[in-house]
Amino acid sequence: MATPKIVLFYVFAPLPDPEAIRLWQQSVCESAGLRGRIIVSSHGINATVGGDIRDVKKYVRATKSYPAFADADIKWSDGTGDDFPRLSVKVRPEIVTFGAADELRVEAGGVVGGGRRLAPEELHALVAERGDDVVFLDGRNRIEAQIGRFKDAIVPDVETTRDFIPLLENGDFDHLKGRPIVTYCTGGVRCEVLSALMTARGFDEVYQLDGGIVRYGEKYGDRGLWEGSLYVFDSRMKVDFSDAAAVIGRCVRCAMPTSEVVNYPDGDGRDLAVLCVECQAEVSG
Secondary structure (H helix, E strand, C coil): CCCCEEEEEEEEECCCCHHHHHHHHHHHHHCCCCCEEEEEEEEEEEEEEEEHHHHHHHHHHHHHHHHHCCCCCCEEEECCCCCCEEEEEECCCCCCCCCCCCCEECCEEEEEECCEEECHHHHHHHHHHHHHHHHHHHHHHHHCCCCCCCCEEEEECCHHHHHHHHHHHHHHHHHHHHEEEECCCCCCHHHHHHHHHHCCCCCEEEEECCCCHHHHHHHHHHCCCCCEEECCCCCCECCCCCCCCCCCCCHHHHHHCCCCCEEECCCCCCEEEEHHHHHHHHCCC
């Protein structure tokens, strides 16, 4: 493989026949020799695929030829050539599973009632204007936030996105009502949904970081409000925005600073853990 690349994107748009979209996406990826994960629902598409840059470009062109996906915000990153074990293209009730398939409303312009989008520079302007009143709310799973997050962010104790609605329903975040809340996640898809769920439950000033951490990192790297590494859902496990990325994670075995995340089942039954290189060697040895 000459130049491996990975693309990440999502589109919220009404899809009357998700199964037809699944078959088409499967065919396009197979013909291009791409691997990765694609989820299709009546709400839209959520995809991360990788392969040789020429084949990935063919896939992007084909995908954008479908009118509903023509304006997809495609996020590119360097791959390793072996980032995904296989190709998986599935139809599910939601493109990101909050357990809110019946609540979420999607129109041609995207999710209805979601938080106001903030470009990275607009986020900085909001913080400059409102200062410490601004709340950063991590919309990811807690393992992701262990190696990277926005400075002073609130990190909910969630294992999956399904855990967010019970927290909202139980009032865990009610003390934040009345304050500007900036939701953020990897590429933006989870915050499209989370911000709408929060708005529907009485949070009156909710924002979403447009393009997620990925777009913020492209703009500011490690010179802004982001600290640490970005967890990613492929064999790379994490990416850094510069050589100056802070190491904020702590090894679950020895508590030494590390940004390494590995598959490491332990007594609590977790599938992933922050584990330093030395402890990885001990475990595998």
